[in-house]
Amino acid sequence: MKTEHNDSLLRFMTCGSVDDGKSTLIGRLLFDTKTILADTLTQISNTSKKRGMEAVDLSLLTDGLQAEREQGITIDVAYRYFSTGTRKYIIADAPGHEQYTRNMVTAASTANLAIILIDARKGVLTQTRRHSYLAHLVGIPHIVVAVNKMDLVDYDQNVYNKICADYLAFAKEIGLQRNSNNEAGHDIRFIPMSALNGDMLVDRLDNMPWYTGETLLEMLEKAPAAHTEQSEEFRFPVQFVCRPHASADADLHDFRGFMGRVESGDIAVGDAVTVLPNGYTSKVKAIQLGEAQLQSAQTEQSITLLLEDEIDTSRGDMIIKTGSKIEPVKQIEAFVCWLSETPLSPARTYIVRHTTRESKAKVGAISYKVDVNTLEQQATTDLKMNDIARMSFKLAQPLMVDSYSKNRATGAFIVIDESTNNTVGAGMIV
Amino acid sequence: MSIKKQPYHNPLSHLDWLEAEAIHILREVAGQCSNPVLLFSGGKDSLCILRLAEKAFRPGRFPFPLMHIDTGHNYQEVIDFRDQRAAELGERLIVRSVEDSMKRGTVVLKSPDEPRNKHQSVTLLEAIEEFGFDCCIGGARRDEEKARAKERIMSFRDEFGQWDPKNQRPELWNLYNARSHKGENIRAFPISNWTEMDVWQYIERENLGLPSIYFAHQRDVVMRSGAIVPINVPLASGEVINPPRAGEEIINMQVRFRTVGDITCTAPVISDADTVSKIVLETATTTITERGATRLDDQTSDASMEQRKKEGYF
Numbered sequence A: 001m002k003t004e005h006n007d008s009l010l011r012f013m014t015c016g017s018v019d020d021g022k023s024t025l026i027g028r029l030l031f032d033t034k035t036i037l038a039d040t041l042t043q044i045s046n047t048s049k050k051r052g053m054e055a056v057d058l059s060l061l062t063d064g065l066q067a068e069r070e071q072g073i074t075i076d077v078a079y080r081y082f083s084t085g086t087r088k089y090i091i092a093d094a095p096g097h098e099q100y101t102r103n104m105v106t107a108a109s110t111a112n113l114a115i116i117l118i119d120a121r122k123g124v125l126t127q128t129r130r131h132s133y134l135a136h137l138v139g140i141p142h143i144v145v146a147v148n149k150m151d152l153v154d155y156d157q158n159v160y161n162k163i164c165a166d167y168l169a170f171a172k173e174i175g176l177q178r179n180s181n182n183e184a185g186h187d188i189r190f191i192p193m194s195a196l197n198g199d200m201l202v203d204r205l206d207n208m209p210w211y212t213g214e215t216l217l218e219m220l221e222k223a224p225a226a227h228t229e230q231s232e233e234f235r236f237p238v239q240f241v242c243r244p245h246a247s248a249d250a251d252l253h254d255f256r257g258f259m260g261r262v263e264s265g266d267i268a269v270g271d272a273v274t275v276l277p278n279g280y281t282s283k284v285k286a287i288q289l290g291e292a293q294l295q296s297a298q299t300e301q302s303i304t305l306l307l308e309d310e311i312d313t314s315r316g317d318m319i320i321k322t323g324s325k326i327e328p329v330k331q332i333e334a335f336v337c338w339l340s341e342t343p344l345s346p347a348r349t350y351i352v353r354h355t356t357r358e359s360k361a362k363v364g365a366i367s368y369k370v371d372v373n374t375l376e377q378q379a380t381t382d383l384k385m386n387d388i389a390r391m392s393f394k395l396a397q398p399l400m401v402d403s404y405s406k407n408r409a410t411g412a413f414i415v416i417d418e419s420t421n422n423t424v425g426a427g428m429i430v
Numbered sequence B: 001m002s003i004k005k006q007p008y009h010n011p012l013s014h015l016d017w018l019e020a021e022a023i024h025i026l027r028e029v030a031g032q033c034s035n036p037v038l039l040f041s042g043g044k045d046s047l048c049i050l051r052l053a054e055k056a057f058r059p060g061r062f063p064f065p066l067m068h069i070d071t072g073h074n075y076q077e078v079i080d081f082r083d084q085r086a087a088e089l090g091e092r093l094i095v096r097s098v099e100d101s102m103k104r105g106t107v108v109l110k111s112p113d114e115p116r117n118k119h120q121s122v123t124l125l126e127a128i129e130e131f132g133f134d135c136c137i138g139g140a141r142r143d144e145e146k147a148r149a150k151e152r153i154m155s156f157r158d159e160f161g162q163w164d165p166k167n168q169r170p171e172l173w174n175l176y177n178a179r180s181h182k183g184e185n186i187r188a189f190p191i192s193n194w195t196e197m198d199v200w201q202y203i204e205r206e207n208l209g210l211p212s213i214y215f216a217h218q219r220d221v222v223m224r225s226g227a228i229v230p231i232n233v234p235l236a237s238g239e240v241i242n243p244p245r246a247g248e249e250i251i252n253m254q255v256r257f258r259t260v261g262d263i264t265c266t267a268p269v270i271s272d273a274d275t276v277s278k279i280v281l282e283t284a285t286t287t288i289t290e291r292g293a294t295r296l297d298d299q300t301s302d303a304s305m306e307q308r309k310k311e312g313y314f
């Protein structure tokens, strides 16, 4: 008999300043959902003993690489996995240091929910603002504000309420909060917890009877997966064209399959489509996934599209539904986070990679830089690592873009330095 | 207040999502790299990747050959399965062997019975140079080991095949950067986000065939420092390796392999799971990690994998 595996998947990230309890929280989630196996536990309990600790330090579970261990800090983004009976989770774990804005942006780029940790003793700090702003900038729709270390403030409801109020006041200020006339805002929820004791993560202990809301895991289990909340336009960047004409099978002689992933929206056999940037039109003849013939396909599926007409199409083209509005553009305006130790050089030519398409790009104007702590706009002529600026690029090739707030897939791009091939910038189109 | 609203779309199941992501990554490799290769060992992870490659590229041929770096110490069942699978698919299989590197003198063993696993990297680099590959697709997963948790999906290696944790490209959204200069190399990991459980569930769902040693079978073993060590294993050459040491008691046990690597450093686990469904169940209830249970060479230090990766190990 076959087992059924129909769980959905949620990607989320954790943000917190050093010592807010991020590693402990992740360790707890993994431990309480029984993801940690005995040998790993033995390993970390040995290490805990070696370091003179009484209890097993669950934060060691997420302790990464040698180099970092030597420096005693976490750098970069690490990915962890756990699953419950109903859902698989991918956690992007990024450190909270000010210097690591780029890591947070990286982690946020694939997350649909962010857990923002606050130390109950400290309340809303500059770091909290920074994390919230970045979650907002990178378009994470669901935010869980976790007020941690409640055990150190005697589980005092007033402390918790004050922190929630402070946070909401600030959230309004930066346009983070969702309200009736701000559909694009974020869904913000609060939870008091003690990650160390495992209170309100998976289990509900008796310390906070005044809190009747969901536990963290309940929130995670119910949070919508990406792309499920609103209707989106169909966007299909062509990754690869399959033309097995040399095949011995005569039936395949005229086969021309456009392979790619549905970045947003859905498509069905018979739909009228337009191929950009050239503007050719046709109809969907068939949709294939492996040997399976599909009648329709939805967001995030990797499929092969066959069209009624023979159209000359190659990697980098975009297939949309006829009538959908998207114009090829040769200039883009965006918020850009600089990722590289080598600062942006306005005189140089870069490569912009957007969906499956690349274009050479020249820096246009830099309007301003955002101070991620105060959210102030500052005039600037250069961009250094971890800076975020609003700026424009002039493009050699047209790109088919949407605004990032409408579509996280077709509104995003990366900037590549042609001489080193490094990824040096991350852009979100305004 | 509850987040749950009627979804506009039903989300993909986790296996459909992981499959779609892996297909997308394989197609990005094909679209961005000029001469990629798929590393194929006959093991369960690489068998999943072959299935994903079918879904990514059929009815066309794979836009890359398959390659196995053979230590010469592989289970015959796995080698046979490898050849059979490549033939069924009609794809080109390249085999390069550590023993040839030993003959060339580029691999020198410290002692004749030193495990050859870590020397695979030399042979791999030689093959990369021989064929001019700019990208190697592999089956590594981030859940395998702590040092892999930060591994990129497209991981950059310098001319010496070295992985520098400080010099990896940030990876955002699903915008992968697989560019490289001549001599450099990208390692692409399409199933980075899969766990051992996901792999078994996918094998079950897709009805994938596997080498027989993944299933429970009787085998002569000895217990050596807490691990189950298979002994007197015959090779294709007729040679028999892993003799018992003096004083060791040979036990005939029912075991299966959770991972199939080099004979000298892969241990089986006690199991009566003789079908994929039973293995899925066993995986759900196991208390030991895949690597902890089965690798005889990794136990010295939990940073040993990271060390080997820096040296060019896959």
Ligand SMILES: Nc1nc2c(ncn2[C@@H]2O[C@H](COP(=O)(O)OP(=O)(O)O)[C@@H](O)[C@H]2O)c(=O)[nH]1
Binding pocket: A016, A017, A018, A019, A020, A021, A022, A023, A024, A025, A059, A148, A149, A150, A151, A152, A193, A194, A195, A196, A197
């Ligand atoms: N009392 C108490 N201590 C906590 C709690 N969560 C974390 N800690 C402690 O705070 C310190 C920092 O936690 P850690 O998880 O390493 O923080 P990170 O730097 O955010 O990853 C450790 O000593 C933890 O044991 C909590 O809920 N209550």
